[in-house]
Amino acid sequence: MTTRASAPSPVATPIEEACYWLARSRDAGRGAGLAGEEVAVLEGEHDADLAIVGGGFTGLWTALFAKSLEPSLRVVLLEREELAYGASGRNAGILSDTIDHSHALAIEHFGRQEATRLVALGRENLAEMLAFIEAHAVDCALEQTGVLTAAIAEHHLPALAAAVDCARSLGATDYQLLDEGAMRSEIHSELYRGAMWNPAGGVLDPVKLAQGLAREARRAGVAVFERSGVTSLEADGPLARVTTAKGTVRARRVVLGMSAYTHELVRRAAWRFLPLYDYVVASRPLTPEEAALIGWKNRQGVNDARSFFNYYRLTEDNRVVFGTSEAAYYAPNRVAPELDHSPRHYAELLASFRALFPALAELEFPYRWGGAICASTRFTPFFGRALGDRVVYGLGFTGHGLGTTHLAGKILAHLALERGSPLTELELVRSLPLPYPPEPLRGWAVRRVTSALRHVDAGGKPSLLLRCLDALGIGLSS
Numbered sequence: 001m002t003t004r005a006s007a008p009s010p011v012a013t014p015i016e017e018a019c020y021w022l023a024r025s026r027d028a029g030r031g032a033g034l035a036g037e038e039v040a041v042l043e044g045e046h047d048a049d050l051a052i053v054g055g056g057f058t059g060l061w062t063a064l065f066a067k068s069l070e071p072s073l074r075v076v077l078l079e080r081e082e083l084a085y086g087a088s089g090r091n092a093g094i095l096s097d098t099i100d101h102s103h104a105l106a107i108e109h110f111g112r113q114e115a116t117r118l119v120a121l122g123r124e125n126l127a128e129m130l131a132f133i134e135a136h137a138v139d140c141a142l143e144q145t146g147v148l149t150a151a152i153a154e155h156h157l158p159a160l161a162a163a164v165d166c167a168r169s170l171g172a173t174d175y176q177l178l179d180e181g182a183m184r185s186e187i188h189s190e191l192y193r194g195a196m197w198n199p200a201g202g203v204l205d206p207v208k209l210a211q212g213l214a215r216e217a218r219r220a221g222v223a224v225f226e227r228s229g230v231t232s233l234e235a236d237g238p239l240a241r242v243t244t245a246k247g248t249v250r251a252r253r254v255v256l257g258m259s260a261y262t263h264e265l266v267r268r269a270a271w272r273f274l275p276l277y278d279y280v281v282a283s284r285p286l287t288p289e290e291a292a293l294i295g296w297k298n299r300q301g302v303n304d305a306r307s308f309f310n311y312y313r314l315t316e317d318n319r320v321v322f323g324t325s326e327a328a329y330y331a332p333n334r335v336a337p338e339l340d341h342s343p344r345h346y347a348e349l350l351a352s353f354r355a356l357f358p359a360l361a362e363l364e365f366p367y368r369w370g371g372a373i374c375a376s377t378r379f380t381p382f383f384g385r386a387l388g389d390r391v392v393y394g395l396g397f398t399g400h401g402l403g404t405t406h407l408a409g410k411i412l413a414h415l416a417l418e419r420g421s422p423l424t425e426l427e428l429v430r431s432l433p434l435p436y437p438p439e440p441l442r443g444w445a446v447r448r449v450t451s452a453l454r455h456v457d458a459g460g461k462p463s464l465l466l467r468c469l470d471a472l473g474i475g476l477s478s
Contacts, residue, residue, distance in 0.1 A: 153305075
């Protein structure tokens with residue numbers, strides 16, 4: 001799923017202008033902060049029952065669930081930049097009900113019983129999330145269109161058929177296979193050979209969703225601070241002390257919702273994930289004539305069936321958002337603003353788009369950006385503790401974060417408040433993924449796996465390396 005790379009050449013455009021979702025929010029004049037209110041910076045000393053570090057979906061959902069469990073709880077949320085500034089605001093906005101990377105891998109990792117539970121839990125989780133959006137009138141341009149996985153080569157078809165059979169065997173009986181004609185009638189491209197359709201999920205505007213969550217968190221009494229990056233996290237007697245440039249928070253428990261940045265405060269977490277950079281482009285709005293050329297009237301979210309797949313969707317103003325899963329790893333575990341752009345990835349994205357839709361070869365893509373995600377060896381979220389159990393954290397959403405962070409927020413709230421729940425008894429929560437090797441083996445392994453996956457995408461059989469990883473449950477070739 002990854003390529004190792006040296007740092008790309010810097011591109012001057014700041015992420016707030018380069019990322020379509022972030023730029024549109026600012027252009028709409030929703031206030032100085034992305035949550036629609038003036039930015040509040042943490043200053044002075046504060047006491048809290050719960051401090052949350054990270055103003056993306058994981059942190060916001062955790063705050064909301066914690067307040068629902070204990071309304072009198074004093075909750076402080078700290079964000080280094082602005083809310084949704086990281087992966088939460090930089091993704092393609094494709095929403096699915098899937099918790100695991102694939103249902104087959106869930107069986108491999110957790111057994112058939114828990115894999116069946118995860119399918120049901122994913123559907124329940126999505127329904128709860130959609131109910132929240134409706135009940136609180138969160139305007140996030142939600143379209144419940146489902147998600148297509150497209151076959152763009154003949155050898156993808158057996159894998160998609162097996163994926164449908166596996167999903168149905170676990171209770172997701174509404175998965176469907178589309179043949180070549182059916183897929184091409186949905187979206188017009190000569191590359192399509194068929195598809196798998198999951199009717200659950202759809203597309204939305206991730207920054208608007210974060211704005212709505214922040215609004216409801218503030219209404220529930222959560223103190224939200226932006227431009228308040230955490231510089232240290234340490235024990236303070238039985239409490240934890242969270243320090244920023246201008247203030248401190250002393251709290252009984254701390255939740256880290258920092259995704260690919262988690263290892264900055266919990267160094268040992270770096271063993272369990274790779275920080276990876278995905279890159280995305282967004283076009284100008286399609287004209288009616290251009291839209292007619294490619295169909296796509298049902299406006300589904302789409303990804304293809306390759307190991308290094310493209311994912312894409314239409315925005316509410318009919319732009320094409322087009323991304324790549326060939327994420328870049330920058331040794332050693334680097335996450336930094338200078339990695340937010342990669343001209344090479346942008347060029348490859350545009351070439352892929354033009355091969356898929358040659359009739360739109362001249363379409364301009366004014367927005368181009370990247371952002372860090374994180375992947376564990378089992379491609380599912382995982383949870384951990386630190387600082388003598390004063391700190392809990394969750395990360396590793398690997399492309400399914402729009403939905404899965406809702407579930408993770410519920411789990412983290414229960415863990416932080418020491419509330420019993422069937423969720424915290426899941427093997428997904430109780431066990432840790434296999435670790436990645438240290439550098440320089442980590443970078444070497446990424447290069448070897450990348451080469452092997454490209455061979456599979458070209459129609460070759462999985463190499464001995466990939467077969468060994470499959471045997472360990474790492475399943476990269478799935």
